[in-house]
Amino acid sequence: MTTKSIANTVYSWVDERLGLGELAKFARKKTVPVHKQSFWYYWGGISLFLFLVQCFTGVLLLVYYRPGADAYESVRQITFTMHFGWLIRSAHAWSANLMMLSVLVHMFSVFFMKAYRSPREFGWFSGMMLLALASVFGFSGYLLPMDELSFFATKVGLEIPAAIPVIGPIIANLLRGGPDVSEFTVQRFFALHVVVLPAVFIPLLAFHLWLVQKHGNAAPPSEEAKPASQRKSMPFMPNFLVKDLAMWIISLNVLALLASIFPWQLGKQYDALAPAPLGIHPEWYFMAPFEMLKLLGLVFSGKLAALGEIAGILIFTLGIVLWLLIPFYDPNLESGRRGRRAHYFGLFAIFALLVTTAIGYWTIR
Ligand code: HEM
Incomplete structure (x- = not known):
């Protein structure tokens, strides 16, 4: 028997039981439009690739990371003692940031291509x-090393949910595991980061990809x-897939350069009793919402000082809800003027994100 005929026999054995032929037919069904904006x-x-890198490097970090009171010491060992531990940690942190960037680019590109229109609404919602979920991945992962910066940034970050009326303090206490950020918080964030979030994110991602295929x-x-x-x-298979893979290789190169030339730093161990060091600020992808809430809070201060923060949260939430519901406002090619308005709304959103991020960095003290 030749190798080819053995492969054919194995293939038909599996095909008879699992219907591989039907799967291959489904995979070959998808085509990708070719035009000037195909780059997007x-x-x-790219977001998918970076998520896979996150899973791979995350599992490797899990081998030595110890949540709880020992968290900082375990990250110190990974960074300074384990062979190539610093590189795995650096790749994990850099690819988290690159993934947030590519997801934002992806979101705005599908927005301007109007890929949220019928019948793709569920692609937009998912x-x-x-x-x-990716933002919560970022927020929960940031605390895990328990250095000074991550401790104080988490403390400040948790003030946002805490400001929500009635349920806010309950949510914040539940996340912190007490009135202040402590080793109990790391334990909870760890469970969220490595169990709860992947368990929700991965099936949702599968649904998202299935919709694109459909x-x-x-x-x-x-x-x-x-x-x-x-x-x-x-055809997506194999023509566009090969191009996708080329982009994955470029992304891997960018990631490797960043992770090795600018290794991710580990600050001093946190000290809950010490005053917050200067320059504490959220990660860049939280800077815009953080700053928007701060600015809206200021606008509504004065006589309504107590209501300022709440008004900020309400207006910000309204903006997100409008963004989420855009497929209902601009449902199809016949939307006409609404379609143009949605386009300007997208431009305004980018402008607001860039300006508030710049103000945020400018006013760091
Ligand atoms: C980790 C997060 C995400 C991953 C891994 C991901 C992955 C993908 C992939 C691989 C595709 C097919 C290729 C493409 O059109 O680019 C796609 C399509 C799509 N995604 Fe995402 N995505 C993510 C987040 C988002 C976000 C935040 C939005 C918008 C709110 C979004 C909306 C869509 C839509 C509407 C499509 C269909 C695009 C079309 O029909 O051309 N995705 N996604």
């Missing part, structure tokens, strides 16, 4: 949930308006 289709795939990629409205004979597309 890579960003979902994507927003993935973004929210509906195919959306073409921007300028392409949709063209007659079918003038629109171009390419």
